[in-house]
Amino acid sequence: xAQKRRVVRGLDLVEERxxxxxxxxxxxxxxxxxxxxxxxxxxxxxxxTLLCSRRGEPVGDPVLRGAVAVELVHxxxxxxxxxxxxxxxxxxxxxxxxxxxxGIAVSAGNYLLARAFSELVGAGATAAVDLLSATAVGxxxxxxxxxxxxxxxxxxxxxxxxxxxxxxxxLFSAACSLGALLSGAPEAASVxxxxxxxxxxxxxVFDDILDCSGEQAATGKRPGTDIRDGTITLPLIYALEGRPxxxxxxxxxxxxxxxxxxxxxxxxxxxxxxxxxxxxxxxxAEARAVLARCPDTVERGLLEQVAAxxxxxxx
Amino acid sequence: xAQKRRVVRGLDLVEERxxxxxxxxxxxxxxxxxxxxxxxxxxxxxxxTLLCSRRGEPVGDPVLRGAVAVELVHxxxxxxxxxxxxxxxxxxxxxxxxxxxxGIAVSAGNYLLARAFSELVGAGATAAVDLLSATAVGxxxxxxxxxxxxxxxxxxxxxxxxxxxxxxxxLFSAACSLGALLSGAPEAASVxxxxxxxxxxxxxVFDDILDCSGEQAATGKRPGTDIRDGTITLPLIYALEGRPxxxxxxxxxxxxxxxxxxxxxxxxxxxxxxxxxxxxxxxxAEARAVLARCPDTVERGLLEQVAAxxxxxxx
Numbered sequence: 047x048a049q050k051r052r053v054v055r056g057l058d059l060v061e062e063r064x065x066x067x068x069x070x071x072x073x074x075x076x077x078x079x080x081x082x083x084x085x086x087x088x089x090x091x092x093x094x095t096l097l098c099s100r101r102g103e104p105v106g107d108p109v110l111r112g113a114v115a116v117e118l119v120h121x122x123x124x125x126x127x128x129x130x131x132x133x134x135x136x137x138x139x140x141x142x143x144x145x146x147x148x149g150i151a152v153s154a155g156n157y158l159l160a161r162a163f164s165e166l167v168g169a170g171a172t173a174a175v176d177l178l179s180a181t182a183v184g185x186x187x188x189x190x191x192x193x194x195x196x197x198x199x200x201x202x203x204x205x206x207x208x209x210x211x212x213x214x215x216x217l218f219s220a221a222c223s224l225g226a227l228l229s230g231a232p233e234a235a236s237v238x239x240x241x242x243x244x245x246x247x248x249x250x251v252f253d254d255i256l257d258c259s260g261e262q263a264a265t266g267k268r269p270g271t272d273i274r275d276g277t278i279t280l281p282l283i284y285a286l287e288g289r290p291x292x293x294x295x296x297x298x299x300x301x302x303x304x305x306x307x308x309x310x311x312x313x314x315x316x317x318x319x320x321x322x323x324x325x326x327x328x329x330x331a332e333a334r335a336v337l338a339r340c341p342d343t344v345e346r347g348l349l350e351q352v353a354a355x356x357x358x359x360x361x
Numbered sequence: 362x363a364q365k366r367r368v369v370r371g372l373d374l375v376e377e378r379x380x381x382x383x384x385x386x387x388x389x390x391x392x393x394x395x396x397x398x399x400x401x402x403x404x405x406x407x408x409x410t411l412l413c414s415r416r417g418e419p420v421g422d423p424v425l426r427g428a429v430a431v432e433l434v435h436x437x438x439x440x441x442x443x444x445x446x447x448x449x450x451x452x453x454x455x456x457x458x459x460x461x462x463x464g465i466a467v468s469a470g471n472y473l474l475a476r477a478f479s480e481l482v483g484a485g486a487t488a489a490v491d492l493l494s495a496t497a498v499g500x501x502x503x504x505x506x507x508x509x510x511x512x513x514x515x516x517x518x519x520x521x522x523x524x525x526x527x528x529x530x531x532l533f534s535a536a537c538s539l540g541a542l543l544s545g546a547p548e549a550a551s552v553x554x555x556x557x558x559x560x561x562x563x564x565x566v567f568d569d570i571l572d573c574s575g576e577q578a579a580t581g582k583r584p585g586t587d588i589r590d591g592t593i594t595l596p597l598i599y600a601l602e603g604r605p606x607x608x609x610x611x612x613x614x615x616x617x618x619x620x621x622x623x624x625x626x627x628x629x630x631x632x633x634x635x636x637x638x639x640x641x642x643x644x645x646a647e648a649r650a651v652l653a654r655c656p657d658t659v660e661r662g663l664l665e666q667v668a669a670x671x672x673x674x675x676x
Contacts, residue, residue, distance in 0.1 A: 075505045126471065130464045149445045152467060153504040156441065156474065160497035163478050167491045175490055176482045182475035189468040190390045 049101060049345055056096040056105040057089060060113045067118070067161055078142045078154040082121050085137045090249070090352075091116040091221040097345040097352065098225030098238040108169035112224035115178060118162035120217060123185055126155040130189070131275060135268075166224075174227050181220040188212030197276035199286055199293040203325075206280050210250040211243065218246030231343040237336060238344055244333035245356060251326040252360040254279035258313050270306040280325065282309075284318035323360070330357055364416060364660055371411040371420040372404060375428045382433070382476055393457045393469040397436050400452045405564070405667075406431040406536040412660040412667065413540030413553040423484035427539035430493060433477035435532060438500055440470040445504070446590060450583075481539075489542050496535040503527030512591035514601055514608040518640075521595050525565040526558065533561030546658040552651060553659060559648035560671060566641040567675040569594035573628050585621040595640065597624075599633035638675070645672055 068079035092113035099109040127133070128141035129151045135141065143151035159182065166175050191209045195201055222242030226234040257272045258281045272279050278286075278296065286292055289312055295305050313319065330353050337349055383394035407428035414424040442448070443456035444466045450456065458466035474497065481490050506524045510516055537557030541549035572587045573596045587594050593601075593611065601607055604627055610620050628634065645668050652664055 071502070073505070074509055075502060122471075126467055130467055148463075149508045150505060152441055152445055153501045153508070155467075155471075156437075156504070157498060157501035159471065159474060160494050160501060163490065163494035164498060167487055167494055170487055172482055172485055172487070175478065179475050179478035179482055183472060183479060186468045186472035186475060187386070187390060189471070190388070190465060193464045193468075194389055 049348060052105060053096050053345070053348065056110065056113070057093060059110055060089065060092045060117065063110065063114050064117060074146060074150055075154055075157060078146050078150050079158065081145065082125055082142055085139045089117060091120055091217060093352065094218060094221040094242055095225040097348050098222040098234065099229035100231045100343045101345050106229060108171065108228035109225060111165045111169040112174060112228045115162040115166040116217060116221040116224065118158045118165065119178065119182055122155045122158035122162065125151050125158065169228055171228055174224055177220050177223055181216050184212045184216045192277060195278065197297050197299065199278060199296050201278055201283065203280060203283055206283055207247065210247055214250040215243045215246030218249065219243040226344070234341045234343050237340050241333050241336045241349065244329045244336065245353060248326045248329035248333065248356050251280055251322055251329070252356065255281055255319055255322050255360060258310060259319055270310055273306050273309050274301060280322045281313055281318045284321045285313040285316040288316050327357065364663060367420060368411050368660070368663065371425065371428070372408060374425055375404065375407045375432065378425065378429045379432060389461060389465055390469055390472060393461050393465050394473065396460065397440055397457055400454050404432060406435055406532060408667065409533060409536040409557055410540040412663050413537040413549065414544035415546045415658045416660050421544060423486065423543035424540060426480045426484040427489060427543045430477040430481040431532060431536040431539065433473045433480065434493065434497055437470045437473035437477065440466050440473065484543055486543055489539055492535050492538055496531050499527045499531045507592060510593065512612050512614065514593060514611050516593055516598065518595065518598055521598055522562065525562055529565040530558045530561030533564065534558040541659070549656045549658050552655050556648050556651045556664065559644045559651065560668060563641045563644035563648065563671050566595055566637055567671065570596055570634055570637050570675060573625060574634055585625055588621050588624050589616060595637040596628055596633045599636045600628040600631040603631050642672065
């Protein structure tokens, strides 16, 4: 169908543009950016931008810029996170930090972040740049929150949700808003923003469940990473309610593989994964309800499919 | 005189705004930003923005935003540089990276960078945001260049100047342009940009000379830092011409204090400091010549004084 073709074509253009931006740089910075790009990723955020733009017309240059900008911001946070987490692998490939060193990785992240703004400025919409910069400010707060709250076994679901909003959901939300704002449909911006926030929360909760239960093949990283880093995610919060003795391990700055396995099986036995999953499904249901209130300008049917795919990813 | 009062008042407002932005954040991110601010700095970049704005009127909100934005970008690069250089002191105080750890420092830098864009977007001038993002892109290239060229004793003065443009001069240049652009004097932008670039180059060359000759009291850091990091600066490039045997030490990834002292005295004896100083003075002279072509809208007299102060800093 025509809508789908329009979006697929749009995603191709986003991909091309990302590769052009990365290859513009000779030397190691370009290499590092290309490596980050080549590692793939689902391009969920640009997809959301395209789907929330005014339908029935070819995707315009401002919308493409918005889609590219949100992915660049996302890539920047990945590159920086891998520096801070000293991660060696992401999606099964060596991270920029591991391959090129922390120096190149910090600069590559800064480059990608600054580039995001250059791209978006070209769209000529002040409100859009404003939104992206506020979101980027929130992202750095989210990173700090995650580190400040590391090993803090007293945090509850509310603090967890607040952190996920900054770290993940606000960028999903911005991706959606930008689609509306940059295609001359500002009336749709606030409702798609809410849809995006809910999808982002669901996405993060599923991601955190996968880390407690998934295989490396599904996520490209070792399960139990959050336990190793002391990131107290929703499944861990729920598991701690019934099994407070897990706190001792989760508080420790370093844990053995055996410790991680013990926590993982305790979490699985506690019913925490099911409770977390119910929360994620509730976010998805709320997102669908919001979608029903969306104006006709957005690709409602395809946004329904995205909601379904976020769920499928876990099942 | 009234012009000077206007600028002093403007700098006070910039300072207030920077403190407000930093203190808006509770917790460790706010502390880290406040520490960076409190460490002072000369606020040369905001000063340039104010001096290049249309004179004879109170400093408007857009110009203040521009001045705040350039300082925030500068602060972000300092915080990130200290992570990469593992620096423990800056201006005689512990660095954010040393005091709070690399994680907080990377996030604080990202926060400051993203904040710079939020500030500037509020000024409502697309060209200004465009300029700042291009400059921020260049800054990350400059950082990468500096690392890529570390210990490379074959680089000449041209490569050095290219690196200084990205790393320093382009932000000075942007600071000046923003003053013109954001005060409704776009006709002055390109000429003040050139003045700023030249002042920035002179500033960097003097800084590099100070690192080869200065006392810790003058710079707040140990002399010889560039030699330790393998950053081949102009004085070292000139010294290498007559004393190729220095290459052996400068190529080494790690050098002793005695090695650093030996290089420092060889540089002093070689006449390289005088040659570098002549280059810096030539940039200052060119900057003055550019100033003579500036339209009346800018504070020409005070910009002359800035040029003189950059020289005084070294003598």
